[in-house]
Amino acid sequence: MAILLLLNQVDPTILETHLKSLPSCPEVRTYPDVGNSEDIECVVVWKHDKGVLNDFPNLKLIASHGAGVENILSDPSLPEGVPITRFVDHTLSDQMAEYVLAGILNHRLHLTYYREQQAAAHWRCRDIVKGRNVTILGMGELGSTTARLLIQNGYTVSGWSRSEKDIHNVKSYYGDDQLIPSVADADYVICLLPLTPATNGILNIKLFNAMKKGAYLINVGRGDHLNENDLMDALAGEQLSGALLDVFSTEPLPKDHPFWRHPKIHITPHISSPTDKAQLARQIMENYHRMKDGKPLKNEVDPERSY
Amino acid sequence: MAILLLLNQVDPTILETHLKSLPSCPEVRTYPDVGNSEDIECVVVWKHDKGVLNDFPNLKLIASHGAGVENILSDPSLPEGVPITRFVDHTLSDQMAEYVLAGILNHRLHLTYYREQQAAAHWRCRDIVKGRNVTILGMGELGSTTARLLIQNGYTVSGWSRSEKDIHNVKSYYGDDQLIPSVADADYVICLLPLTPATNGILNIKLFNAMKKGAYLINVGRGDHLNENDLMDALAGEQLSGALLDVFSTEPLPKDHPFWRHPKIHITPHISSPTDKAQLARQIMENYHRMKDGKPLKNEVDPERSY
Numbered sequence: 346m347a348i349l350l351l352l353n354q355v356d357p358t359i360l361e362t363h364l365k366s367l368p369s370c371p372e373v374r375t376y377p378d379v380g381n382s383e384d385i386e387c388v389v390v391w392k393h394d395k396g397v398l399n400d401f402p403n404l405k406l407i408a409s410h411g412a413g414v415e416n417i418l419s420d421p422s423l424p425e426g427v428p429i430t431r432f433v434d435h436t437l438s439d440q441m442a443e444y445v446l447a448g449i450l451n452h453r454l455h456l457t458y459y460r461e462q463q464a465a466a467h468w469r470c471r472d473i474v475k476g477r478n479v480t481i482l483g484m485g486e487l488g489s490t491t492a493r494l495l496i497q498n499g500y501t502v503s504g505w506s507r508s509e510k511d512i513h514n515v516k517s518y519y520g521d522d523q524l525i526p527s528v529a530d531a532d533y534v535i536c537l538l539p540l541t542p543a544t545n546g547i548l549n550i551k552l553f554n555a556m557k558k559g560a561y562l563i564n565v566g567r568g569d570h571l572n573e574n575d576l577m578d579a580l581a582g583e584q585l586s587g588a589l590l591d592v593f594s595t596e597p598l599p600k601d602h603p604f605w606r607h608p609k610i611h612i613t614p615h616i617s618s619p620t621d622k623a624q625l626a627r628q629i630m631e632n633y634h635r636m637k638d639g640k641p642l643k644n645e646v647d648p649e650r651s652y
Numbered sequence: 653m654a655i656l657l658l659l660n661q662v663d664p665t666i667l668e669t670h671l672k673s674l675p676s677c678p679e680v681r682t683y684p685d686v687g688n689s690e691d692i693e694c695v696v697v698w699k700h701d702k703g704v705l706n707d708f709p710n711l712k713l714i715a716s717h718g719a720g721v722e723n724i725l726s727d728p729s730l731p732e733g734v735p736i737t738r739f740v741d742h743t744l745s746d747q748m749a750e751y752v753l754a755g756i757l758n759h760r761l762h763l764t765y766y767r768e769q770q771a772a773a774h775w776r777c778r779d780i781v782k783g784r785n786v787t788i789l790g791m792g793e794l795g796s797t798t799a800r801l802l803i804q805n806g807y808t809v810s811g812w813s814r815s816e817k818d819i820h821n822v823k824s825y826y827g828d829d830q831l832i833p834s835v836a837d838a839d840y841v842i843c844l845l846p847l848t849p850a851t852n853g854i855l856n857i858k859l860f861n862a863m864k865k866g867a868y869l870i871n872v873g874r875g876d877h878l879n880e881n882d883l884m885d886a887l888a889g890e891q892l893s894g895a896l897l898d899v900f901s902t903e904p905l906p907k908d909h910p911f912w913r914h915p916k917i918h919i920t921p922h923i924s925s926p927t928d929k930a931q932l933a934r935q936i937m938e939n940y941h942r943m944k945d946g947k948p949l950k951n952e953v954d955p956e957r958s959y
Contacts, residue, residue, distance in 0.1 A: 468904035597775035
């Protein structure tokens, strides 16, 4: 019996080392060195090639390398009935929340702007950006941790999610009908949604036009949440004052992409959620043993909800 | 009887409007339109020309326009026995604390670095800067507010001040002997000291060499706290990883100053402490009436301590 690492755009060696350091770890193989495909009971996947998961007749667990599972669920040949788990990292939530706070403070105090002025030796003050209303789209683990940090730092937070949430001091908006109202008073809109067919392209001109003029967008969800042309239009019309983007439909962002040189778009290279491989290895191994023992899995994905 | 506004490098009109909107405000005059100098009982000063305060035989109150009073106390012809008050702004403390947190987060997450990479379309990740130990030099109103905000955001804070302080969760270092030990474990050193003969030039190579290699400096005190050449040396030798400077010996910073083009120095144009003129007007007027009524003044400066 063996675990197979099936990772694209990710170096498997660190995870392999962490897995092997854990007690009762079975054999770990790395794709494409599958060996006898009947041995594979568990695959750890990231951006796998569609169809490949059907090669393993004894597959009993698909563990996502990250929090997102949209790439797994969009595989039309996904083996039926095999449970999928995702990585839930509490450190990750803290890091994500810190990234969002840093992005807001950077915009409020114009720190990046001042750095840009420096080359020209310009001594020019800008007024602090006053508004403190934040709407977080997506109120799962990441969204609620971010909400707590922002509230603690004096922000007024609303959240939008699929179903109603009861989080202290966060006004809950939910369901399709309340998406537009949820952003009406926001000075900052933060996207922390999972990527599902329902949220693909949710950051579009209709949403931007529903925001307060001059609102600021932070996307730390997935690149495909954003309609890129709509963002360019909203910035050109000054409906949005700027955007901080950490995720993109294609990563790395292609060299000729117009975002790179846009004066109101601040790009970071997917840094808001670095994977803690040691913690990932522990979660994979725990679910592997739960699967072997017939116990309920942790962080199992509901394919109906897509997360 | 009249109040005289004696302000250099500051527009007096907004303060004048706020003062006149308050009940029982006496006549307000603006230098150099002094009128009969015997009428002047109170002067509001900022960077005044030395000697001019001797022109007012009935002067009973010198109110500083800002938190700092070094320019007043360094006037060799300062009239003896006239009490000096300074502006203490609680909003200011919050803004200062927010500036410091923003500066730390910006360094931790390299937000400015990523913005600089953007023009060249570089997709390059840097590891987050891990250390969370902060030493604050100066533990008055500004220092203690900043300490509270940083602790709340997960930082470990030490403070250095003239005398011992008892602030929850802040390790107190005090007196000349403990200055060097206070910075030994710091990943960030924040200067929030008043400028006095004892603190002039306190940010020097001896202090930098006592810090952990790679520490980051934030100066929001006064420009004269910093020995500029020593900072350049400490950055060149990588003893310090960088500096965020909001205050300078000469402001605006001269166009030909080497700090402007230094890759490891981030300059902001004295934005960490914008004066709230309405609150300043209320404090001046309250002390004016206290002076008239023979009551103790608020925020009176002790010339022995220089603040």
